[in-house]
Amino acid sequence: MTMKMIKKTLALSLGLITVSGVASFAQSLADAKKAIDAEQYQKATSMLKTLVANQPKQGDNYFNLGNVYLISEEVDSAKATYTRGVTADPKNANNYIGLGHADLISGNAAAAKGNFDKAVELGKKNYQTYMNIGKAYLAQTNPDYTAALPLLQKADELDAKDKDPETFLALADFYAMQRKNTEAYPQYLRALDIDPTLHRANVQIGKMFKDAQGFPEAENQVKRVIEEDPNYGPAYRELAEIQMQWSHSTPTGAQEKREQALQNMKKYLDLTDVSFDSRLRYAQFLVYANDFATLEKEVATLNAPDANNPKTFVVIRMRGYSAIENGNYDQGVKYMSELFSRTQDASRVIGLDYMYLGKAYLNTGNEALAEENITKGVELDTTKVEELAAVAKKYYDSKKYEQAAALFKKVINLNSANPQMAMNVFFFAASNYWHYVFADSEHKNPDRSFLVEAEAGFSKLIELAPESESGYIYKARSIKYLDAKDNGEEQKGLAVPYYLDFVKLVTETKPDKAAANGRFLIEAYNYLGASAANTDKEKAKEYFNKTLAIDPNNAYATESIKILFPAPSPAKKAPIK
Numbered sequence: 383m384t385m386k387m388i389k390k391t392l393a394l395s396l397g398l399i400t401v402s403g404v405a406s407f408a409q410s411l412a413d414a415k416k417a418i419d420a421e422q423y424q425k426a427t428s429m430l431k432t433l434v435a436n437q438p439k440q441g442d443n444y445f446n447l448g449n450v451y452l453i454s455e456e457v458d459s460a461k462a463t464y465t466r467g468v469t470a471d472p473k474n475a476n477n478y479i480g481l482g483h484a485d486l487i488s489g490n491a492a493a494a495k496g497n498f499d500k501a502v503e504l505g506k507k508n509y510q511t512y513m514n515i516g517k518a519y520l521a522q523t524n525p526d527y528t529a530a531l532p533l534l535q536k537a538d539e540l541d542a543k544d545k546d547p548e549t550f551l552a553l554a555d556f557y558a559m560q561r562k563n564t565e566a567y568p569q570y571l572r573a574l575d576i577d578p579t580l581h582r583a584n585v586q587i588g589k590m591f592k593d594a595q596g597f598p599e600a601e602n603q604v605k606r607v608i609e610e611d612p613n614y615g616p617a618y619r620e621l622a623e624i625q626m627q628w629s630h631s632t633p634t635g636a637q638e639k640r641e642q643a644l645q646n647m648k649k650y651l652d653l654t655d656v657s658f659d660s661r662l663r664y665a666q667f668l669v670y671a672n673d674f675a676t677l678e679k680e681v682a683t684l685n686a687p688d689a690n691n692p693k694t695f696v697v698i699r700m701r702g703y704s705a706i707e708n709g710n711y712d713q714g715v716k717y718m719s720e721l722f723s724r725t726q727d728a729s730r731v732i733g734l735d736y737m738y739l740g741k742a743y744l745n746t747g748n749e750a751l752a753e754e755n756i757t758k759g760v761e762l763d764t765t766k767v768e769e770l771a772a773v774a775k776k777y778y779d780s781k782k783y784e785q786a787a788a789l790f791k792k793v794i795n796l797n798s799a800n801p802q803m804a805m806n807v808f809f810f811a812a813s814n815y816w817h818y819v820f821a822d823s824e825h826k827n828p829d830r831s832f833l834v835e836a837e838a839g840f841s842k843l844i845e846l847a848p849e850s851e852s853g854y855i856y857k858a859r860s861i862k863y864l865d866a867k868d869n870g871e872e873q874k875g876l877a878v879p880y881y882l883d884f885v886k887l888v889t890e891t892k893p894d895k896a897a898a899n900g901r902f903l904i905e906a907y908n909y910l911g912a913s914a915a916n917t918d919k920e921k922a923k924e925y926f927n928k929t930l931a932i933d934p935n936n937a938y939a940t941e942s943i944k945i946l947f948p949a950p951s952p953a954k955k956a957p958i959k
Contacts (some may be wrong), residue, residue, distance in 0.1 A: 414446060419582060420615050426450050426656035426769050434466075441467045441474025448480040452487065452521075456658050460484050475505030476514060483518035486526075493519075509540035513552050520556060530556055547573035547580055554586065565588045581607050581614045589620055589695075597628040612698035614651035619956030626671055628879075644671060658686060662693060665700055674707035690799035695727040699735065706742045714742035718927055744773055752776075753789060760796050767797040771806050778809055783817035787835065804846040808853070811839025815860055822863075830867055835859045851895055855885035855902045862909065879905040904929050908938050919946045 410433055437443055444467025451460035458557035461484045467477035482497035486710065493849065498515050505511035516533035519526040534553050541549045545939050554569035567590065584607045589692055591600035601624050607617040625643035629636040634689045647667045654660035668677040681701045686694040695858035702717035718739040727790060740756030743749075756770045771793045777786035790810035815836035821828035840857035843850055857879035865876040888895040896903065911925035929939035 393509070401772050411440075411446070420613075420653070421619070422615070422653075422655045423450050423454055423659050424655040435942065439470055441477055445469075445472065445480050448477070448484075450482060452480075457484055457487055457941075469598060473504055473899075475501040476510045478504070479511070479514045479518060482515065483521065486522055505620030507540065508545070509537040509549060511537075512540065513537035513549055513638070516556070517552055520552075520559065525559060527556065527560060539565060544572070544576065547576040547583070549573075550576070551580070551583060551586075554583070557690070558590055561593060563594060566590060579610070581611055581617065585617050585620050588624065592620075592624045592627060595631065597624060597631065598850065600624045601628070613653055615650050618646045618650035618653065619667075621648060622667065623670075626667075640671065644668075645674075647671075655927070658684070658693070662696065666696070669700060669703065672707075674704045678704035678708055680709075685821065690726070692727065692730075693720065695724055695730055698724070702735075702742075703738055705746075706738050709745075711742045711745040714738065715746060716806060718742060733759040733766065735759070735767055736762070739784070740773070741769065744776060745875065749773060749776060749785075759793065760793075764797040766804055767793050767800050770796070771802065771809075774806075774813075775809065778813055781816075781820075783813045787813035787817060787832070791835075804843060804850070807839055808847060809842045810848075811836045811843060811860075812855065814839065815856060815863075818863065826842035833860050833864050833867065836865065839952060849887070849892060851888055851892075851899055851902070854887055855899075855906070856907075858884055858906070878910060878913050879908050885910075904932055904936060904939075908936075908942075911939065911942060914944070915946060922946060 414426050414429040414433065417423075417429060418512065427447065427450050430443055430450065433440070433443040434447060444463050448460040448467065448755065450461040451457070451463060461481065464477045464480035464484065467474065467480070471477070478497045478501035482494040482501065485491070485494035485497060485867065497519075498569040501511055512533045516530040516537065517676065519530040519533070527545060531818065534549075534556055537549050538553060544550075550569045550573035554566045557563070557569065559564035567587065570587050573580055573583045583605055588600045588603035588607075591597075591603055601621065602615050605623045607614060608621070611617075622643040622645075625639045625646065628940065629639035629643065632639070647664060651660055651664045661680070665677060665680050665684060668674070668680060674852040677700060681704060683696055684697050686697060688694075696772050698717055700720045702714050702721055705711075705717055706714035718735065721727075721735060722739070736755045736759030740752045740754070740759060743755060744752035753770070753773050756773055760767050760770045772787065774786050774789035774793060777783075787810060790806055790813055793800075793806050794810060797803075799804065814832045818828045822833075837857060838862040840853050840860060843853035847853065860875045861880050862877040865873045885903065888899045893955065907925045907929040911922045911929070914922040914925060923943055926946075928935050933939075
């Protein structure tokens with residue numbers, strides 16, 4: 383073979399190797415993206431690291447690897463990977479987009495814009511540049527829809543031949559995330575026209591049905607995806623979420639749907655790489671499912687690769703929640719205290735964390751710390767105000783009425799629209815009332831303000847619950863005590879109209895309540911009788927007789943009638959002469 387022929391053969395061989403290598407690379411990158419789409423992040427990470435090692439000049443390898451790190455909330459690893467990508471492939475716009483995306487997550491909008499501008503300089507004619515920047519703006523805790531839309535529209539414009547379904551997926555997601563399903567649906571269909579096997583589009587359509595409370599349609603939509611590809615994990619996750627939400631919305635078959643949801647979530651876990659991240663998602667679903675027994679077992683062996691990993695915070699949180707929900711309160715205090723000790727994660731603390739720590743303290747007898755933590759939780763989420771009311775009720779049950787009154791007042795002020803407000807108002811008023819009564823009986827000269835608060839509270843209770851007999855009787859009692867406090871022996875019968883209101887409620891408006899309120903009726907009739915005694919003896923006798931109709935042996939009514947109407951003295955007989 384001549385040297386010329388050898389060189390020609392070598393050139394052909396090298397060409398074949400190069401073509402083969404590129405084809406292999408393309409196929410491998412496609413497989414890695416498929417793994418990402420299937421939420422098999424550990425598998426995708428492994429594949430992309432291999433690609434980076436074997437194809438170190440291909441910028442998209444770094445970009446996709448960085449994206450997986452962002453999905454896994456490993457922002458520092460993502461930034462390092464994108465930076466390596468910029469060095470390895472300086473003309474590839476995507477790694478600048480990745481850096482901008484990481485900047486957005488870190489709260490540095492100015493740096494993000496700088497990196498996005500560099501990306502546009504490099505790829506201003508490439509629709510993927512605009513699409514990926516738009517997706518970065520969407521992939522935030524608080525998506526920037528205003529910034530994303532023109533970028534996604536520009537991507538659609540540049541992809542003039544509509545070859546890439548990802549363009550329409552991005553636009554569809556933009557609308558779906560805002561619950562604009564009418565605009566999102568046709569975009570998903572356009573993506574499916576290009577690639578009918580695009581499972582994520584069909585799953586997202588199912589999610590839209592779920593968000594619109596169309597659970598049967600949502601379930602059927604996602605089940606069709608599973609029929610087409612039984613190994614597509616995200617379909618099982620979405621199906622589980624549909625069924626779990628459905629179980630909360632229907633009284634019939636709720637338990638069956640809940641069990642199906644848990645089975646499908648377990649199937650999702652099995653179809654992912656059973657990595658720390660997939661197990662973490664499963665554990666978080668167990669929280670949503672209120673399956674704290676299973677959760678406690680799951681998180682007992684769930685450990686992040688690095689104790690400083692931000693996800694360790696989430697694991698500790700779930701250990702605390704599950705321990706407390708399962709009645710292991712001392713262990714719950716330990717875990718939740720560990721959670722709060724992570725100063726690097728202080729910004730991630732939520733109201734529910736304080737709630738759970740407070741609940742644990744409450745059940746270990748530390749009411750002061752329970753009140754302190756639950757108050758912080760309610761201040762962050764006023765819909766949870768009943769947790770604070772539970773602490774106040776514990777004070778009330780322990781006859782710590784002054785503390786109960788102060789805390790019930792806080793409960794009322796924090797969320798006056800709470801559906802349980804009438805009950806809270808009652809306990810607020812009753813706490814003030816009983817604090818005064820017991821302090822007065824012990825000759826401690828309690829402050830009049832407790833009676834004023836009690837009377838105002840019972841008046842509010844009557845307003846909120848007009849048929850609550852407790853409001854009327856206790857309002858009357860409070861007025862009676864105020865009369866005694868202010869007027870001593872010269873009481874003016876100020877409670878008369880309020881006792882009359884009570885009597886009318888349980889004997890005329892709601893006569894079916896009379897039997898259950900016998901002792902309160904006796905109290906009312908005796909007070910009314912005593913108040914009428916000085917001005918209308920017959921009226922007083924009428925009230926006392928009403929008492930005796932309920933309790934024939936009532937000593938107060940019997941003696942009062944004798945005093946009002948004493949028996950005539952027997953006539954004296956004439957002396958015998």
